Amino acid sequence: MNTDGPSSVIKKLVSDLTLTPVICLLVLAVVVIVVLFAPLIAPHPEAAILTDESFSLPDNVMLLGSDFLGRDMLSRLIFGARVTLSVALTISVIAFVLGCALGFFAAVKRGWVDSILSRSVDALISFPAIMVALIVISALGSSITVLIVTIALIDSTRVFRVARALGMDIVVQDYIEAARVRGEKMGWIIWHEMLPNALAPLAAEFGIRFTYAILFISALSFLGLGVQAPHADLGVMVKENMQGLLYETYTPLYPALCIAIVTLSVNLLVDWFLKATDAALPDEL
C-alpha cells in the first residue's frame, strides 16, 4: 500500500536527489549565506570609492576589479544581490498571500463574487506587466515600497489564476462538502481543508514567481525606474556598468551572471520538487 505522509514525500525528494538539484541547492545555500551576512562578508563598504580608475582589472584589493566609479565590484555585487533577493522575496510573499486568499475565496464563493474578481484580474492581465509598472512608478515615484507593492499586485493576478483553478478542483470534493455540512466557516475550510491539498503545486508556483520577480525588478532597475542610487540591485549594476563593454571588461556581466545563476537554480529546484511531489500523489494501481 502506498504510504504518503509528508515523510514519504521527503523520502521521494531525497531519492530523486541527482547531481543537478544538489548543485542548485549548494549554489542557493551559498547565495543565501552571503546575502544574509553581507556586511560581514563584503570586503569593502558598498558605496566607498576606492580608486580613480574606472573598470580597473581584478587585483588583490578588489577581487572583481572596480566599477564605473571606482567602487569595489565584489562588494557591490554582494549588497546588490541582497537588495534584489530581499525585494523579490517580499514581492512573492505578498503576491502569494493576496493571490491565494482571493483565488480560493473566488473558488469557494463562485457566482458574482468569482465573476467580479476574475474579470478584474483578466482586465489587469490584459495590460503588459512592464507597462503597468512603468505608469504606476512614474506617477507615484520610485521608492522601494512603491516598487514592491506594484509588482506584488501585478504578480498576484497570476497567482490568483493558479489558486482559483486549484481551488475549483478541490472545492467540489466531498470532504469540502462534509466540512460545510458540519457548519464550518469559510476561512477554516480554506485554511485547513483546501490549502494542504494545494500546497505542492503552490510551492512550485512560488519558486517560479520568485524568479519572475527577480527578472522583473532587474528589468525595471535596468530601465532606471527600480532601486535608486546610491543603493543598487543587480539590474541597476548591469545598467551602470554598460559602458564597460566598450572598454572590453567583464564588469557588467558579473551582475547579469548572478541573476542568471540564481533564477536558473530556483527553476531547476522547482522542477525537481514538482517531479517528486507529483509522483507522490495517490496513483491508482
Add this chain to the structure above:
Amino acid sequence: MNEQNQITPVFEVNGLCVSAQSRKRHLTPIVSDINFSIEPGKVTALIGESGSGKTTIALACLGFARAGCIVNAGSAKLGDVDVLKLSNHQRRSIRGKDIAYIAQSAAAAFNSSLTINRQVTETAVINGIMSQTQATDKAISLYRELDLPEPETIGQRYPHQVSGGQLQRLMAAMAMICDPQLLILDEPTTALDVTTQIEVLRSFKKLIRNKKTSAIYVSHDLAVVAQIADEVLVLKEGRVVEYGPITQIIDHPKHEYTIELINAAHVMPEQLPSARTPPTRSDDSMSLPLLSVNTVTAGYGNSHQYLALHDVNLEAFKSRTIGVIGESGSGKTTLGRVISGLMNIKSGSVALDGQPLNDNINRRDREQLRSIQFAFQMADVALNPRHRIDKILGRPLAFYFDIPQESIKDRVAKLLELVELPVEYARRFPRELSGGEKQRVNLARALAAEPKLIICDEITSALDTVVAKSILTLLSDLQSRTGVSYVFISHDISIIVKMADTIAVMREGRVVEYGTLEEVITPPHHPYTQQLLNSVPVMRTDWLDNLATT
C-alpha cells in the same frame, strides 16, 4: 473428462502469473497459477472482490498488462496461437478481430465527438475486413439483435444522445463487429441501474447464444453471473479458490469464501429473517416524527429552474430507518442535500423535532447542525487525503463540543472502537486504509457529532458485497446502541428491505410509494416498485429466462 476431450477449447489459459514490477525489478505477484479453458459458445465467469485480480486476468487474455505489471509465466492460447508470445504488431491484429473487449464504463470508452456508427465500424474498416457500407450493414443487424431502438438510425447519433444502457449495448456491437472468437466483458452492467441491467444482460445473453461466441465475463456479482455463465472461477487474492460449472458453484459451494460470497449477495424479501420487530402505524415510536419533510420542491440552476424534487413528503422517526430508493436521476441525493441544508428549497419546509429548519446551512444553529450528519457515498473523496484519521475525527468533536484537547484523543479512540477499527489507525492517512475501513471512518465522523439523524447516501454502493454486508451490520448495531436514526438512500432495493423500517420509493423527483416496510413490499405494489423488486437478480440460473417470459 472424456466429454471435454472431444471438443477443442477455443481459449485455454495455463499457469498464468501476472506480477507488479517495482523500480528495483522486484516482483510482487498479483495473480498466480491461473488455469481455465473455454469451449466454443460457452461463457466463463471470473468472480471476486476488487483486488482479487479478475480484471488483471481478463486483460492478460488480451495480451495486455497494465503499466508496471508484467506477465511472467504461463500461456493464453487462442486456438493454436499463444497471445502472450506475440509481438506488439501481431497482437494488434488479433485484438478487436479475434478477441474483443467490453469495458465497464461505456461512457468513458466512446469518443464523444464521433458518431456511434463510425466508432462501431472502425475496427472492421481499418483492418480492411469490410468496406464501410458492409460494416454499417453489419452494425445495423447487430443493433437489431441487441434490441436497440431504431436500429437503422441510432448509429448516426453521438454517444451523449443515447442512454447509458444503450451505450453499453452499442459497445457490445462494437466488440462483435468482426465476429471475434472470444469476447471479454469486464463488469459490463455494474455501472447501470437495476432495471437497465436486466435489459442489457438479456441482450448480451441473446447475442452470445446466437453468435455462438465464447466469452469471459468479469463480475463481482454472483447473481448476475448465474444468469449468463456456464462455468465460474472464484478468485481471491489472485488465486482460484473454486472452479466449476455455475450450478455446482451456486448449489453446492465447497470453499468457504464462495459460501461467504453467496451469503453476502442480494437477499429477497421472502428470504429475510424476521429478526427485527416490524414497525406498524400504531407503534409508539412512530407517533412523533424526528424529522419531517413537508411538500418540498427544489431544483438546480437559477431560481430552481430544473426541478429535482416535486412536493416530497416524508418523515424519519427516532431510532428508525427510512429507506429512500430510486434509480439515478430520481432525486434521492437531492433530497439528502435538502435535509442537510446544502441546497435551498423552492417551496415547502423541513422540520426537526417540530422546529422548522432554515434551508440555508449558514443560518442553522450549532445544535441543529450537530443533529443531522451526512455520510457520503465515496469515502475515498469524503476524507481529506492530507489529514490523519485523528484530525478527521477530532475536528467534529472540537467543533460541536467544548472539550479540552487532551480528552479529544480518548474520544477519537472510542469512536474508532465503536466502528470496530484498531485504535492505532488514528495516526494513519486515509489512503493507508482499505475501502471498507475508509467507509467506517466516514461513519465514525458522522457519529462523532452524536447526531439524532445520519443521512447515508449510497454508502455501500462503492463497496464489494462482503464488505458492504459488514457495513450494514455495523449500521444496525450502531442504531440499537446509540438510538440514531438513518435516512438510508440507495438504488438497491435488496439492501433497503434489509435496513429500512419505512420506505419511500422515488421516481423522477416524486415519491411514488411511501409506507412501512410491510406495506411497500406486500402486494399490491405500485407498478414501479414491482419493477424494482423484479429487477433484483436472484441467485438462480433460470431467473432471467423466467423473467423474460412473464
